[in-house]
Amino acid sequence: MLQESMLNEKLDDGRVRCHLCAHSCVIKPSSQGICRVRENRDGCLYSLVYGQIIAENIDPIEKKPLFHVLPGSKSYSIATMGCNFHCSFCQNHHISQISAGNNFLRVRDTTPDAVLARAIATECQSIAYTYTEPTVYFEFAYDCCRLAHEKGIKNIFISNGYMSAEAIDMISPYLDAINVDLKAFSQKFYREQCGASIQPVFDTLKRLKDKGIWVEITTLLIPTLNDTPKELEQLAAYIYSLGPETPWHISRFHPHYKLQTARPTPVTLIHDAWKIGKDAGLYYVYSGNVPGERTEKTFCRTCGYLLIDRIGFSIQNISLLHSACPNCQTPLDGLWMAG
DSSP states (O other): OOEEOSSEEEOGGGOEEEOSBTTOOEEOTTOBOTTSSEEEETTEEEESOTTEESEEEEEEGGGTTOSSBSTTOEEEEEEOSOOSOOOTTOTTHHHHSSOTTOTTSOOEEOOHHHHHHHHHHTTOSEEEEOSSOGGGGHHHHHHHHHHHHHTTOEEEEEEOSOBOHHHHHHHTTTOOEEEEEOOOSOHHHIIIIISSOSHHHHHHHHHHHHTTOEEEEEEEEOTTTSOOHHHHHHHHHHHHHHOTTSOEEEEEOOOOTTOTTSOOOOHHHHHHHHHHHHHTTOSOEEEESOTTOGGGSEEOTTTOOEEEEEETTEEEEEOOSSSBOTTTOOBOOSBOOOO
16 A cells, blocks of 8 residues: 655655655655655655554563563564565564565565554554564554553664654654664674664664664674674663663574574573673673573572563563562563553
């Protein structure tokens, strides 16, 4: 379904500038932006993927990963095709790195009302806009978010953090939480591996925090590309500057997409990065893609009491008293169920 795009301006010669993400694409008539799902038709910018769901699942919220938002709950997870990054290591490249109108993939047309109804029917406490970058289907996500917010269902973005300030301002009244991929602490990495720049991601993270949206951060450690002790120390220090309560998920890489010859991340490197995060003063540092590790559990930041026992995406036990440690009453940062 064609839907007129939000946040754009008309220029001369029929061109349009998109203001949804930091690329700020200037798009000529009959052309598309970097995301390949927005097209200029006769001087008007349209989304080509409104309501066109390409992925749809009921996931544990821990899979996002979000460890400090309604632990143990289900999240109705959706995506359309397209992305404004072109990451060489993309885990979902078969749906993110394609153009709208691709006939080889099955797309289901739906509406925001239908998304909300399915989330309610499946007893999901949140809707996650995930798998691909939600900014590229912003209009559809925005309409879904508004409806979900009215019904008390949480809205969650899983994002590369390239949203414009205008997009954040528009979605912030309805967005409860976000996990941002902070992919490295290097402009060279962002330019060569993602086709983007790092500064807009920093700007997004600060703005999200200032808006009071709950933020968790994920870094996929790729051997030889973003895994030096110095860079990990810089990453940890930067996250600490956002607030020591910001959870940092450090995930293990497995060869994928254009990085088939790269080696998997050694588990020892995940442990080393976890220690760097804790030494930097971060309250909550987690390992990812290494199920069964002590480092994927949540402990009280004051007394060390085990609060949330996890194995992979499965919750074994939650020991919270009114969102606080039952042993020393220290509040646990995040978004929790009442009681």
